[in-house]
Amino acid sequence: xxxxxxLLEPLARLRTNEVxxxxxxVVRPWAQYSDHDLDFASADSAxxxxxxxxxxxxxxxxxxxxxxxxxxxxxxxxxxxxxTIVASGASNLVLFVIDNGTYEITGNQPVPGAGHLDFVAMxxxxxxxxxxxxxxxxxxxxxxxGLLQGGGPVFACIRVELGTEGPISRSNAEEARYLKISLAxxxxxxxxxxxxxxxx
Amino acid sequence: MNVPSMSPPADTGPRANVLHAALVDLGVSYIxxxxxxxxxxxxxxxxxxxxxxxVPATREGEAFAIASGLWLxxxxxxxxxxxxGLLESGDSLRGTAVRMGVPLLCLIGYRGYAKMKEAHLxxxxxxxxRTTLTxxxxxxxxxxxxxxxxxxxxxxxxxxxxxxxxxxxEAWAQAHREARPVALLLTHASS
Numbered sequence: 001x002x003x004x005x006x007l008l009e010p011l012a013r014l015r016t017n018e019v020x021x022x023x024x025x026v027v028r029p030w031a032q033y034s035d036h037d038l039d040f041a042s043a044d045s046a047x048x049x050x051x052x053x054x055x056x057x058x059x060x061x062x063x064x065x066x067x068x069x070x071x072x073x074x075x076x077x078x079x080x081x082x083x084t085i086v087a088s089g090a091s092n093l094v095l096f097v098i099d100n101g102t103y104e105i106t107g108n109q110p111v112p113g114a115g116h117l118d119f120v121a122m123x124x125x126x127x128x129x130x131x132x133x134x135x136x137x138x139x140x141x142x143x144x145x146g147l148l149q150g151g152g153p154v155f156a157c158i159r160v161e162l163g164t165e166g167p168i169s170r171s172n173a174e175e176a177r178y179l180k181i182s183l184a185x186x187x188x189x190x191x192x193x194x195x196x197x198x199x200x
Numbered sequence: 201m202n203v204p205s206m207s208p209p210a211d212t213g214p215r216a217n218v219l220h221a222a223l224v225d226l227g228v229s230y231i232x233x234x235x236x237x238x239x240x241x242x243x244x245x246x247x248x249x250x251x252x253x254x255v256p257a258t259r260e261g262e263a264f265a266i267a268s269g270l271w272l273x274x275x276x277x278x279x280x281x282x283x284x285g286l287l288e289s290g291d292s293l294r295g296t297a298v299r300m301g302v303p304l305l306c307l308i309g310y311r312g313y314a315k316m317k318e319a320h321l322x323x324x325x326x327x328x329x330r331t332t333l334t335x336x337x338x339x340x341x342x343x344x345x346x347x348x349x350x351x352x353x354x355x356x357x358x359x360x361x362x363x364x365x366x367x368x369x370e371a372w373a374q375a376h377r378e379a380r381p382v383a384l385l386l387t388h389a390s391s
Contacts, residue, residue: 040272046295049265052257053296056269056277059230059255080258084266088255184301184379187272195274 001159004029006137007098010144011067017197018065018148019057023050025104025165026069031176037193040186041178043168048077051095055085057194058093064199065092065148072099073111075119085153086127094147094154095123104163123155132156213388214362216241219307220249222368228278228305230255230270232263236282238309238386243280260285261292264381267304268296282309283345283385293381294352303375305368306383310358312339313387323347349383356383 004026012033022030023042030039040057042050054068075081075097085093101114111117120133132147132155134140140158147156170179178186219242223231232255235243246254257263260281270277281289286308297304316323319338323346333340349356355374357367367384375382 044295045299046261046265046292049261049292049296052262052265053269053272056232056266056271057273058269059253059266060270060273060275078259078262081262084256084258084262183299187300187302191272191274194272 001135001161002137002140003161004163006140007158007160008033010141014145014148015067017199018067019054019061019194021050021054021057021066021068023069023074024071024168025100025163026071026098027168027179028165028174028176029163030069031178035177037190038197039178040190041168041176043179044170044183048074050074051081052078052084054095055081055088055090055093058090059088061194061199062090062092064194065094066090067094067096067148069096069098071104072097072101072114072117072119073103076111076113076117079122082123082126082128082155090153091151093152094156097155097157098160099157100160100162102162104165105167108162119157120155123157128153128155130154133159135159214359214364214386214390216245216390218362218365219359219368219390220245222365223278224249224251226276226305226369226372228276229253230267230275230277231280232257232267232270232277233280233307234260234263234282234285235280236284236309236311238282238311238389239280239307241390242307259288261289264289264292264304265296268300268302271302271304272300276303278305278307280307280309283311284341287341287344287348290348290352293354297381298353301379302381303372303379304381305372305375306354306381307359308345308356308383308385309389310342310345310385310387312342313385315339316342345385354381354383356385358387359384360387 019038021040027041027043051070058066097119102108120131123131267277267279328343371382
């Protein structure tokens with residue numbers, strides 16, 4: 001099982017100008033490793049609709065990789081999106097499901113099926129051709145560069161330890177830059193940055 | 201606007217190709233949604249149009265999130281769903297397109313509109329009652345559609361005939377001027 005640091009630090013180290021979409025219990029932790037104009041926190045937003053939001057960005061920007069750090073609870077809220085992603089042909093989307101088996105934000109109540117759901121099998125059944133499952137930090141870190149390269153869509157389920165992230169606000173009290181302003185204002189800033197940036 | 205010149209027969213509803221032409225004129229390049237009887241012909245036209253990409257969704261809430269992502273990525277999408285799915289999509293519409301300030305044109309099939317009118321029920325006449333919501337000759341979703349949009353702060357316009365085609369551009373302009381979703385309620389099936 002990985003800690004959030006073991007999950008996020010290697011990803012932040014490899015990230016160049018990919019879009020990174022986060023939600024729920026990784027919104028604040030990701031900001032400890034990244035302060036990037038192309039980070040988008042799906043927070044103070046629509047519960048369970050992060051993977052589909054990321055899909056929209058990926059379809060709009062086919063030359064740019066879009067990385068989505070979704071939660072297991074969030075993924076369960078819109079499992080149909082797995083089918084939509086594959087059907088859309090979005091080859092530039094890398095979808096992580098961060099599986100801790102709980103709704104961490106509200107105090108780690110178990111998600112339905114916690115402990116025996118197989119997200120990788122679900123993604124494969126939906127038609128994902130490249131799927132990964134990681135429970136070991138070393139295996140994850142070794143595989144990550146290859147995982148981020150090549151055609152997708154890519155699906156990766158990462159087993160992580162329980163955490164203690166609480167509810168997310170949008171205010172100056174938050175340390176993350178993308179949480180200091182409204183979702184509407186960050187959306188405008190993000191869109192402008194994205195349209196002015198050239199994919200590598 | 202590139203409106204086809206043939207007039208429709210008097211006994212038919214709006215034509216899908218008129219609506220489609222209006223969307224093309226606006227430069228809408230992505231349609232996200234789920235078809236219903238009111239929009240089925242329009243969906244078929246979009247499927248055959250190489251200038252448009254159709255993203256079929258599994259649920260209507262998903263459609264609003266995908267469309268919001270498309271806008272973040274620099275595109276100008278529109279959503280096409282039925283009013284039943286509108287009710288399903290409440291938190292997604294609120295949390296994505298509305299909360300993000302996405303200028304989004306939403307074409308929404310107004311299921312039950314004709315029966316509601318035949319029953320002389322007015323969606324502006326106050327909250328629906330148990331009596332009207334359980335009335336067998338009325339589709340309850342029709343009674344809830346306009347009150348829901350008003351409650352959610354979504355401006356809307358009724359689209360009933362080809363004469364309403366200019367509303368597409370007006371709703372689009374309003375959505376961009378006010379940076380929020382604007383709905384067109386398709387009161388009749390298009391042919």
